[in-house]
Amino acid sequence: MRYVQLRAFHYVATTGGFSRAAEALFLTQPAISDQVRKLEEEYDVLLFNRHKKQVTLTPFGQQLLEITRRMFDTEQQAHDILSESRALRSGTLRIVADAAHHLLQILGPFREKYPGIQVTVRSGNTETVIASLFSYESDIGVLGEIPEGREFDVLKLNSTPIIAFVARTHPLAKMKSMNFTELAKHPLVLRERGSKTRHKLETMSAEQGVVLRAAIEAEGREAVREIVASGSGVGFVSEAEFGQDGRLVPITIDAPEMLMDEALISLKERSGGKLVRAFWNLARELSSPD
Numbered sequence: 001m002r003y004v005q006l007r008a009f010h011y012v013a014t015t016g017g018f019s020r021a022a023e024a025l026f027l028t029q030p031a032i033s034d035q036v037r038k039l040e041e042e043y044d045v046l047l048f049n050r051h052k053k054q055v056t057l058t059p060f061g062q063q064l065l066e067i068t069r070r071m072f073d074t075e076q077q078a079h080d081i082l083s084e085s086r087a088l089r090s091g092t093l094r095i096v097a098d099a100a101h102h103l104l105q106i107l108g109p110f111r112e113k114y115p116g117i118q119v120t121v122r123s124g125n126t127e128t129v130i131a132s133l134f135s136y137e138s139d140i141g142v143l144g145e146i147p148e149g150r151e152f153d154v155l156k157l158n159s160t161p162i163i164a165f166v167a168r169t170h171p172l173a174k175m176k177s178m179n180f181t182e183l184a185k186h187p188l189v190l191r192e193r194g195s196k197t198r199h200k201l202e203t204m205s206a207e208q209g210v211v212l213r214a215a216i217e218a219e220g221r222e223a224v225r226e227i228v229a230s231g232s233g234v235g236f237v238s239e240a241e242f243g244q245d246g247r248l249v250p251i252t253i254d255a256p257e258m259l260m261d262e263a264l265i266s267l268k269e270r271s272g273g274k275l276v277r278a279f280w281n282l283a284r285e286l287s288s289p290d
Contacts, residue, residue: 001042008035009047009061010068017055069136073270080274089116093275096122096132097142098196099221101241102157102262106283113282117275123220127194133267139276144238144260145196153271155280157262157287160239162197164251167231172251179254180210187215187233189224200258201236208255238262 011021012032022029040047047061057065097103100121107119124132126145132138133152146154164183166172172186184205190212191198205212215233218224221241228235229247238260242250264283266276 001039002035005035005039006068006071008032009039009064010072012036012048012055013057013061013065013068017053066135073136077270077273088114088274088278091116091275092118092120093140093279094120094122094138095140095142096124096129096138098123098125098129098144099142099241101243102142102144102264105286106279109286110279110282114278125192125194125220126196129265133265136270139266139270139273140279141265143196143263143265144241146261146263147265151267151269152265153268153280155264155284155287157264157283158240159259159261160241162200162236162253162258162260163239163242164253165228165235165237165242165248166233166251167229168247168249170231170234170249172234173249175251177252177254180205180208180212183234183253184210184212188212189216189218189227189233189235190214191221191224191236192217192219197236197238197260200260204255204258 007025008021008031011024012018015021015024018029018032018036022032025032036047045060046058047064049056049058095103100123103121107121111117111119122132122138126143126147129138129141129143130147133141146156164178172178190201202212216227218227221237224235224237225245225248227233229245234251239250240260240262242248264280266280270276271280
């Protein structure tokens with residue numbers, strides 16, 4: 001097994017094809033195909049399913065990709081250390097967030113301080129954020145809930161309660177506060193399974209002897225917001241994420257407070273990376289009280 005063979009495999013897997021891998025590595029497609037073929041033949045395994053022009057990973061290839069992600073990430077960290085004088089002038093910081101709202105006060109100052117760094121932001125719920133970090137597909141996660149486990153470094157930004165909200169034209173728009181019994185009588189728009197907001201709501205309502213049933217289940221906070229804005233039901237969100245939307249009206253939930261923590265998380269093993277550390281330090285500075 002040679003480094004060039006693993007590199008060829010990794011780029012085919014992450015770019016989605018032999019041609020794209022060749023372009024990324026500035027090599028010819030036959031050279032990439034040959035390296036992958038030799039790797040498969042040497043260990044008598046099939047790493048890719050090849051069907052016409054489509055290439056997909058086999059289960060064995062998926063396992064190997066998990067290892068090569070770590071391998072090439074470690075290589076990048078070594079490169080960062082050795083390239084100290086050039087650090088933070090280029091590169092890509094990959095962020096996955098359950099709500100972009102958490103990033104607003106950090107992204108602007110970060111881009112101003114490090115204009116050469118590209119930042120990519122993807123959305124997901126708590127489960128997909130954590131999975132993305134473990135698979136090395138993202139560098140930093142942004143969550144409305146602090147995860148358990150010793151694998152993560154966590155920077156807590158603040159905590160805000162979960163509230164209900166409706167369209168300004170909804171019959172409940174004049175209500176300032178409602179309990180779970182009252183809310184359960186109306187069509188509810190809930191997040192998908194795996195959402196911490198939904199989990200906390202259902203747990204607390206059960207403790208209050210009320211079962212919350214979704215009239216509409218929507219994937220993602222923005223989908224819930226748009227459905228509620230159309231007048232289709234009652235939605236739920238943390239107060240910090242409610243934001244400023246003239247179409248919507250907040251309603252306090254008359255129950256023991258359900259707090260959602262806004263936090264940045266990263267794997268401890270990757271927190272030493274220069275881009276991660278730079279973003280982390282700036283976030284800590286911006287979130288610290290004056």
